[in-house]
Amino acid sequence: MTNNSKxxxxxIDMGGTNTVFGVVDARGVVLASGSIKTRKHAKxxxxxxxxxxxxxxxxxxxxxxxxxxxxxxGAPNANYFTGMIEDGVNLPWPTPVPFAQMLSDRFxxxxxxTNDANAAAIGEMTYGxxxxxxxxxxxxxxTGVGSGIVINGQLVYGHDGFAGELGxxxxxxxxxxxxxxxxxxxxxxxxxxxxxxxxxxxxxxxSDQPSALRSIPIEDITSKDVYDAAMAGDxxxxxxxxxTGKVLGEALADFTVFxxxxxxxxxxxLAKAGNLLLEPMRESMEKNMLSIWKGxxxxxLSELKEADAAVLGASALGWEAKPLSHE
Amino acid sequence: MTNNSKxxxxxIDMGGTNTVFGVVDARGVVLASGSIKTRKHAKxxxxxxxxxxxxxxxxxxxxxxxxxxxxxxGAPNANYFTGMIEDGVNLPWPTPVPFAQMLSDRFxxxxxxTNDANAAAIGEMTYGxxxxxxxxxxxxxxTGVGSGIVINGQLVYGHDGFAGELGxxxxxxxxxxxxxxxxxxxxxxxxxxxxxxxxxxxxxxxSDQPSALRSIPIEDITSKDVYDAAMAGDxxxxxxxxxTGKVLGEALADFTVFxxxxxxxxxxxLAKAGNLLLEPMRESMEKNMLSIWKGxxxxxLSELKEADAAVLGASALGWEAKPLSHE
Numbered sequence: 001m002t003n004n005s006k007x008x009x010x011x012i013d014m015g016g017t018n019t020v021f022g023v024v025d026a027r028g029v030v031l032a033s034g035s036i037k038t039r040k041h042a043k044x045x046x047x048x049x050x051x052x053x054x055x056x057x058x059x060x061x062x063x064x065x066x067x068x069x070x071x072x073x074g075a076p077n078a079n080y081f082t083g084m085i086e087d088g089v090n091l092p093w094p095t096p097v098p099f100a101q102m103l104s105d106r107f108x109x110x111x112x113x114t115n116d117a118n119a120a121a122i123g124e125m126t127y128g129x130x131x132x133x134x135x136x137x138x139x140x141x142x143t144g145v146g147s148g149i150v151i152n153g154q155l156v157y158g159h160d161g162f163a164g165e166l167g168x169x170x171x172x173x174x175x176x177x178x179x180x181x182x183x184x185x186x187x188x189x190x191x192x193x194x195x196x197x198x199x200x201x202x203x204x205x206x207s208d209q210p211s212a213l214r215s216i217p218i219e220d221i222t223s224k225d226v227y228d229a230a231m232a233g234d235x236x237x238x239x240x241x242x243x244t245g246k247v248l249g250e251a252l253a254d255f256t257v258f259x260x261x262x263x264x265x266x267x268x269x270l271a272k273a274g275n276l277l278l279e280p281m282r283e284s285m286e287k288n289m290l291s292i293w294k295g296x297x298x299x300x301l302s303e304l305k306e307a308d309a310a311v312l313g314a315s316a317l318g319w320e321a322k323p324l325s326h327e
Numbered sequence: 328m329t330n331n332s333k334x335x336x337x338x339i340d341m342g343g344t345n346t347v348f349g350v351v352d353a354r355g356v357v358l359a360s361g362s363i364k365t366r367k368h369a370k371x372x373x374x375x376x377x378x379x380x381x382x383x384x385x386x387x388x389x390x391x392x393x394x395x396x397x398x399x400x401g402a403p404n405a406n407y408f409t410g411m412i413e414d415g416v417n418l419p420w421p422t423p424v425p426f427a428q429m430l431s432d433r434f435x436x437x438x439x440x441t442n443d444a445n446a447a448a449i450g451e452m453t454y455g456x457x458x459x460x461x462x463x464x465x466x467x468x469x470t471g472v473g474s475g476i477v478i479n480g481q482l483v484y485g486h487d488g489f490a491g492e493l494g495x496x497x498x499x500x501x502x503x504x505x506x507x508x509x510x511x512x513x514x515x516x517x518x519x520x521x522x523x524x525x526x527x528x529x530x531x532x533x534s535d536q537p538s539a540l541r542s543i544p545i546e547d548i549t550s551k552d553v554y555d556a557a558m559a560g561d562x563x564x565x566x567x568x569x570x571t572g573k574v575l576g577e578a579l580a581d582f583t584v585f586x587x588x589x590x591x592x593x594x595x596x597l598a599k600a601g602n603l604l605l606e607p608m609r610e611s612m613e614k615n616m617l618s619i620w621k622g623x624x625x626x627x628l629s630e631l632k633e634a635d636a637a638v639l640g641a642s643a644l645g646w647e648a649k650p651l652s653h654e
Binding site: 157 | 350461462476478479481483485487488489490491492495497498499500508509510548549572577580581583584585586588589604613617618619620623
């Protein structure tokens with residue numbers, strides 16, 4: 001994987017607000033990092049120029065101009081096969097855009113790109129909780145639900161580069177919640193941070209049970225509010241996590257019949273709810289599991305430091321970057 | 328894949344009743360075939376002896392003693408990794424049993440085994456409708472629902488060798504039908520031949536609508552009866568296929584988010600219902616598909632002759648057989 005004469009990779013995580021980047025070594029140490037605003041420039045060329053200049057400041061500071069093996073990028077709707085960002089809903093420039101090619105041209109270094117959940121899976125396999133695992137599924141529980149599926153040591157990109165959208169498995173066929181994708185009943189409408197807040201609103205409206213959450217205007221309730229209330233013993237808030245864990249556990253049992261993973265690796269804000277979420281989730285997963293897998297599939301929590309995780313995940317892809325062919 | 332000096336493989340398909348076997352060339356021509364009764368012998372050694380003797384008659388007839396590259400076996404609950412038949416519910420001898428090893432010892436030829444749906448997927452990829460496809464999902468619609476998942480040209484075995492049990496994805500969370508696996512709501516309780524018969528019984532009991540099916544004792548209704556009635560224009564029978572197609576299409580849309588296949592390949596008795604099943608299935612799949620895959624995932628029907636399909640599928644695995652290591 002690594003290369004003696006080029007011992008470093010650059011990881012770039014493009015979010016809707018910030019783009020974070022860093023120089024990383026083969027052991028997963030972030031040697032230097034920085035960030036720029038993703039939406040500052042109306043032209044992608046200007047964004048890439050600023051990204052190049054700020055990243056190269058780090059590289060110069062490390063005296064590492066000739067030591068960068070490759071660049072890995074995690075970005076929304078990024079396609080590993082084509083190197084394109086296909087549909088940048090939150091980005092200020094037109095898409096699709098040949099991002100890997102443009103970045104590679106600017107840096108003169110091979111670039112590989114994928115979406116953030118896939119990058120997280122590769123990061124976890126390279127540096128984190130999934131080291132040594134050849135079959136696992138990364139589930140990112142953030143604003144939405146993302147996933148990165150690893151089978152036989154390889155990330156699953158599918159026919160078109162977009163495989164692994166497990167947040168959009170339909171878990172409620174009837175009267176499901178409206179999802180950002182335009183359909184109803186998707187997993188991420190229940191088991192994301194926003195899903196937890198939606199569940200809390202529903203539960204509060206369906207009963208008159210006293211709850212600390214009733215002191216917050218109902219539309220302002222966040223998953224953090226629900227977590228805090230649950231930790232303080234609030235019954236409705238605890239029920240929200242029970243329900244979230246139940247739905248997630250059912251989904252994980254279904255995912256298991258597909259690829260028989262050794263483990264699920266959980267990452268993201270909601271994963272930090274700990275046993276509030278994990279206990280009902282495990283119970284539900286085991287209850288719904290096909291018998292041959294009962295008690296056999298591990299639940300692991302990400303081992304990457306949160307501040308570094310996005311850059312580390314993206315950087316791990318840098319070890320796979322190959323010079324793009326100019327056809 | 329093939330080998331000039333060893334141009335043939337042996338395919339063995341072990342069913343609960345019959346074991347069918349054949350000698351197959353690299354183009355998928357079954358040069359000779361035969362069958363024995365699976366349950367005739369109480370001792371597995373006697374079963375293997377008869378299988379060896381009958382198979383070798385074919386080999387001698389082809390003057391092919393030195394021309395067999397490998398043996399591929401499709402068998403219930405067969406594990407590709409371990410070579411074991413782990414749980415032979417319908418077999419007369421005790422399991423688990425190291426079937427690949429025993430067969431390899433008897434024949435003196437490398438043996439690879441897997442379950443029948445996986446063998447079907449490999450057969451379709453090697454000789455049939457999936458030639459040239461690197462990402463597809465085989466769905467076998469028989470007494471149950473089986474599946475074989477191919478990602479990046481490789482069959483998905485998962486961590487333990489048992490991946491790809493898509494018949495046991497839960498499609499009805501509430502009041503689902505009891506499945507042979509002990510849980511409720513599995514896909515195969517709705518979209519198999521037995522599922523079609525169950526749906527017909529339910530629909531007949533839920534209404535007084537006239538139907539040709541009412542002339543059959545309700546417990547005796549088969550999927551073939553429902554097919555015949557639907558082809559004759561029976562409204563209830565047509566509704567049964569509409570419902571079956573709807574449920575199957577919803578499931579296929581969910582499977583797509585996992586591995587983004589180029590195609591689903593359908594095989595088995597129910598697949599032969601043609602547009603009675605395929606039209607509502609396609610409509611439901613497209614309606615439920617995440618937008619990036621709408622109109623992009625093909626539905627293919629198996630191209631293997633039904634009489635040969637099981638042997639061909641198993642035989643294709645013979646090209647992958649490697650000598651077992653004796654540890």
